Amino acid sequence: MKSATLPEYTRAAVVRGFGEPLKLEEVAVPQTVEAGGLLVEIVACSLCGTDVHCWEGTLAIPVELPLILGHEMVGRIIAIGDGADVDSTGQPLRIGDRILWTHAVCGHCVMCARKRPTLCRNKIPYGQGTMNQWPHLLGGLAQHSYVLPGSGRVRVPDAIPDDLASMASCALRSVVNAVEQAGRIGPEHTVVVQGAGPLGILATGLFAQAGAGRVITVGAPDARLEIASEFGAHEVVSLAEHPDPDDRLAMIRDATGGLGADLVAEFSGHPAAFAEGVEMAGPDARYLVVGQLGAGTTAVAPGTITKKNLTVIGSFSGDLSHYRTALTILERLADRLPFDRLISGRYPLGDVDSVMTRMQSFQEIKPVLLPQEVTS
Incomplete structure (x- = not known):
């Protein structure tokens, strides 16, 4: 030793x-x-x-x-x-x-x-x-x-400060894993990110950097949505201004020609967000669920998943490769995010x-x- x-x-x-x-x-x-x-x-x-x-x-x-x-x-x-x-x-x-x-x-x-x-x-x-x-x-x-x-x-790496390296060891590596599991994102895709906490904001940034045509971040408070915009959100939906889920759903449908999002990514941690995210997703869309580690439950109509032909993806934590990628992102995107x-x-x-x-x-x-x- x-x-x-x-x-x-x-x-x-x-x-x-x-x-x-x-x-x-x-x-x-x-x-x-x-x-x-x-x-x-x-x-x-x-x-x-x-x-x-x-x-x-x-x-x-x-x-x-x-x-x-x-x-x-x-x-x-x-x-x-x-x-x-x-x-x-x-x-x-x-x-x-x-x-x-x-x-x-x-x-x-x-x-x-x-x-x-x-x-x-x-x-x-x-x-x-x-x-x-x-x-x-x-x-x-x-x-x-x-x-x-x-x-x-x-x-x-020596160039990465302690506080950001610390964040990379869970928040960022979990988002890296989730974005990887979500699959290809391109300019033809609209991505809705549920949640404006650290994971939701980081995901907003990575989806934007991946080339998504439009990233819409839904969350609160408004100060966090401002940061989400700095990370690349094209639009934000405030829970404070739009507390009714039906209003938020209407905004997403209006933004997508009535179809819904191509990818919805749940990072909020609120159980009720799951049912809302299923509704926000468009036909043949993907629903990425990351934030649900609490013990809460929610009601959802499972037939919606079937009728929309949704792919539901659960993403948990991250392995060593995601830690390495998180550190690389901190180095290479420091001037962009x-x-x-x-x-x-x-x-x-x-x-x-x-x-x-x-x-x-x-x-x-x-x-x-x-x-x-x-x-x-």
């Missing part, structure tokens, strides 16, 4: 009861790193809507408490286990390098064998896995985290409870916690 001096304890935001105020606790730092593993110092951890669901206890994926929140992070290596001195793309890794890493997968279950590691039956997720078992540090809202041997990892506009604030780790509450009430788009700055 190669390492810098390792601290005995680290500070972490621990969830011990769903919805309870978040407090920092001292957690023991592993003093040894197994073969294939890494120990990192977290330099930035941005918050995601999934973190809010996880903290509230409303996540559709089962979680076991207590846990350290945070799965959208970038870390600087402070210890390298045997055989872990290259990343998953073959780049050498050294003490001090920054990395992104995937959830840990087993590599031998039926989903891994089908090359669907995001659906691994034995996956150990960061920010959602219990801290009751060694190595305990499996969340990004901490000063340190452990990278398991089953986690893919990729070195972060205003990624910095998504970062709504940078805060010390000690502010995590107030920032999570602001995230819950949609006062933040993409706040970034800086674990090495514990207090303001």
